[in-house]
Amino acid sequence: MTEIIDYELYRVPPRWLFLKLETSDGTVGWGEPVIEGKAGPVAAAVRQLIERHLLHEDPAPVEEHWQVLYRGGFYRGGPILMSAISGIDQALWDIKGKQVGKPVYELLGGPVRDQMRVYQWVTGETIDEVTEDAIEKVEEGFTAVKMLATDGLERVESPAQIETARDRVAAVRDAVGNGVDVGVDLHGRATKTVAKQLVTELEPLKPMFVEEPVVPEHSDAIGEIAKHTTIPIATGERLFSRWDFKPLFEAGHIDIIQPDLSHAGGITEVRKIATMAEAYDISVAPHCPLGPVALASSVQVNATVPNAFIQEQSLNMQYNDRGGLREYLSNPHVLDYSGGKMELPSGPGLGVKIDEERVKLRSEDDSEWSPPLWRTDDGVLTEW
Incomplete structure (x- = not known):
């Protein structure tokens, strides 16, 4: 044995x-x-x-x-x-x-698709920087991008701040046109009060989705937020099992779930979550601001579930500037998505070959990353 x-x-x-x-x-x-x-x-x-x-x-x-x-x-x-x-x-x-x-997907029943659509993050401090980055991504062949709409938010926001978020998304929409999908990540930064205002203002811009309008602790407010918009609502990166997703499925207000293959129980569990979502007519867009093994695992699941519609990946993400997605692979071509789509890996297992010598060398820099702490003007901790 x-x-x-x-x-x-x-x-x-x-x-x-x-x-x-x-x-x-x-x-x-x-x-x-x-x-x-x-x-x-x-x-x-x-x-x-x-x-x-x-x-x-x-x-x-x-x-x-x-x-x-x-x-x-x-x-x-x-x-x-x-x-x-x-x-x-x-x-x-x-x-x-x-x-x-x-490949793992063959052991999970075989593929239902030949390739997986991928979206690219756009970044920048100013509206001009974000817009320029979005145009570059579209010129590279991406048909979908995702962006952050806001920085830290107060519990009740000013009209000016709401308008700034709208203008930021509007600039990207104007730059890339209606032929490109634009996802908007609120990152759980909004209270339900502000989230209702934001989705109302963003409605005419037709985002691909609004992600994490509120933190998971307030998922019961998503139904109220959904009443103010037809924008698809996405969430799930901070949920960890099918039992965590179950109340959202039953409530019926979520359009897209975003389980993470490195957080929500791996291939075994996320495939079950995706199958549950299919029964509720909910789409799947796995969360993946991580490395090559997590992304390869995501693609293995996407290959086998018909309700998977797009995949996140971490190349050029603003807080992944100390390491590259493909630098740890000896076959980096398998994670090629320069045209906005990724072919299914054909190799055995996950399909990626780890460059162990490179991993060992880079593991000498083992400092722990941590997210920043953001505070409002009066010193109260707010969501990053």
């Missing part, structure tokens, strides 16, 4: 954690178990789960391992545990695919 015999964890810039899982027949699987800004605690959880439940076990029964990792510790859910499980699950599927010589 093949068994899991060893593992290694590498923290690499800009803010990623890679897991190498090795079996007795020499097969190596890679995963990306991380929550941004908390790589250390997730690494500790990975070590405990592997040493308690996986060492010297057969890697093949992936679903059984998922159940043990999730249910075996009595306390369940949350970002740390689920991110640890996510990376382990990715590595187990990578091993399974490599051992049978097939």
